[in-house]
Amino acid sequence: MNSLFLYFKDPRVEQSYQISNQHSKRLSTFISLSFGFIIAFVVKVIQSSHEKNNYGFILNLSMLIYLIVQLIFVWKNNQYLRLGIILLNHSVTIFFIAFEDRSGVDNQMAMLQGVNQMAATYLLVLNGEYVDGMITIITLQIFRLLWGVFKSDGMQYSALVTSTLLILYINYFNYQYNKAKRSQYLLTLADTRWEDILQKLLLQQSYLILQFSEENLHFSVKQLRNCEKLFKTEPEAYQFLKQATHQNKIMQNVIYGFIRQFQENNQQTFNNTFLINFLKRTIRAEISIYQGDKPTILLLFKEFFYERRINTKMIQVQYESTIKLMVKILNRINQYQFCKNKYLSIQRKLIFVHLIQNINKDIKLKKIQLNNFLNNAIKLHNNVKVSVQYQGNPSVETCVNILQIIILQIFQNILSQNLIIRTSQTKNQKIRCQFLGYFNIQKILRFKDQLETPFQLLFESYDLNQETLQFIFPHSIDIPFNHC
Missing domain, CATH: 3.30.565.10 (Histidine kinase-like ATPase, C-terminal domain)
Structure with a gap:
């Protein structure tokens, strides 16, 4: 992420952030505020017409038409949404500062109107990008300063200093806010990718997920996958817990012992690797326990070792048959003079192997x-x-x-x-x-x-x-x- 302008260096990540994470929120905020301003200017147009204020009527009607055209255009062309937010902020703010007809408006109403406009401006800044907000804050605040300097009868330096500091403070807060949003998105993206990786791994892995009820000391099967070598259905999984053993203890007692150990040590997670004996097989398994309202147990079956009885007599017969076959092949090769040396070398090795055996x-x-x-x-x-x-x-x-x-x-x-x-x-x-x-x-x-x-x-x-x-x-x- 670029530390100055807060954009992701990977264009695919930036595009994903803009479309999936920000676009819908930003568009809904833009539409809501645009409708709000349109309603406000409809009221202003009606009020100006009722008061026979032609100047105010023309200004308010012009602004109303602009807002409607801009809303329709941006709604149909979402790629201009960021530009639309900047223009909406600037147009409304500059209108209220420079062009609004304030005849007949007392100070209290003017203050309330200014507060509402500032709140709307800041909402648009928060929903935009940091660069867009920085441009909006700096340009509008400079416009306010210059307008105040040229239009005011007296100079109040404290207001100028405060306005300048306010540019820095708001810009700093906006920077930290957008940086936090983007950092959170990166964390979410990393979590999502890890979830995808884990899902792919689990699709290939043999596992059993259990939950343990401490009230009735009962295990319930939540999920199982790729366990056909051990069991296929939930009833068979329960039988597995009762028949499989570890160090001559049945599995459900072994798991219960792990749960007690997990709870006594006040651990957030518990992991262990152990061997399970089941139907003349030895299985290397990994157990992980997670504490929620009920302990959740994940059993991963890593390797299956089958007990096989080695038929030594059969191996000996096969070995002797192989030696005899090789001797016959060598005798056939020995008929060719160019293979003589190779024949003798192999013959010596066969004799040596046979004698050692x-x-x-x-x-x-x-x-x-x-x-x-x-x-x-x-x-x-x-x-x-x-x-x-x-x-x-x-x-x-x-x-x-x-x-x-x-x-x-x-x-x-x-x-x-x-x-x-x-x-x-x-x-x-x-x-x-x-x-x-x-x-x-x-x-x-x-x-x-x-x-x-x-x-x-x-x-x-x-x-x-x-x-x-x-x-x-x-x-x-x-x-x-x-x-x-």
């Missing part, structure tokens, strides 16, 4: 030929140049699926293009397996921390660093459990 199932010890086992792993990683240095073909007793996971992780985290795999025996005749290359040791150590127990189970000792991974197999493994 089954790491806690059916852990059995099995004696394997370590070199053969390593050679099978090498076939899956043709992207790495592997050199082997085997001493004999040692056999070890181990948990095959866990060892496969560890070997796959080693190959997945090698950063160099070359890898040396060496198997040998220690002085204690234990089997040693070494991987020499350049590894992402951070990932390998994190993986080792996640499988700390399997590492301790499979290896008597191990040494892991960025260039060498060394594992010592025990003579035998003692499994302290049947199922992991």
Whole structure:
């Protein structure tokens, strides 16, 4: 809003203010006062004619015709309403000051007539815009001052000073009055927009509005919307209040407890969020309580969580079927040479996922030929140049699926293009397996921390660093459990 002339900077808001908020009031005031002045001048014309006052008759008749023409014109052309108010104020005031025939009028009647004219002038100023009122007040008061100076026989300076101050005071009051009106309109406009927003939100929201009668401790349903997941009718809503629970308390008792808490704390509003259990569902709800002649309760149902029993056997069957399907697809892709590398990469990932999924199932010890086992792993990683240095073909007793996971992780985290795999025996005749290359040791150590127990189970000792991974197999493994 412009702070000097009091108009809204947004032309749409200004137009809305003029049309919807001010136009009808302003037009009715203009018409009422115009009719009042017309009646007054009709009486004046009749009185002048009766008194044979030709000069007064012509003046009053001219003013009467002007008022009628102006009223008809502005009534049919509302866009000139503000101009019509200014002209009405100026024409009537100037007429009464400069042209009215006062012959035969005593001082008391003249004073009463002046008071009536001033009241009408000020009514028009209050119903107009600040700028219009400012123009009217300043011009008419200056006209009164000049008329008094030139027509008066003696100079009364106190009247001149008072008139000047009056211009400032009336203009200041008119400024504050119009500023307050426009500020009030902005607040009303903001409230209306918020109501529109809230209405749109509520149209999409599930809610229940209740009122509580403290005389008979009874809840009455005032409104419900989008609650089909819980109830559809008011009787069903009452059943919901009796059957739904929160912390093993039925809903109507829970709400009553919130009302008591709200009243004891002397709050203007009360808001809380809680969970409701109803028909194997959990609903997150928000409650707001407003105090009027009766407490009004708004329940917003925000989220619905359904209890579902997970069929683990079905998930396992679906998972295994998916793996088999992917393996079939990969076997078909493997027929094309250009897909070979991609095929091996996906195959390694599938094997790893499958092994991880089954790491806690059916852990059995099995004696394997370590070199053969390593050679099978090498076939899956043709992207790495592997050199082997085997001493004999040692056999070890181990948990095959866990060892496969560890070997796959080693190959997945090698950063160099070359890898040396060496198997040998220690002085204690234990089997040693070494991987020499350049590894992402951070990932390998994190993986080792996640499988700390399997590492301790499979290896008597191990040494892991960025260039060498060394594992010592025990003579035998003692499994302290049947199922992991």
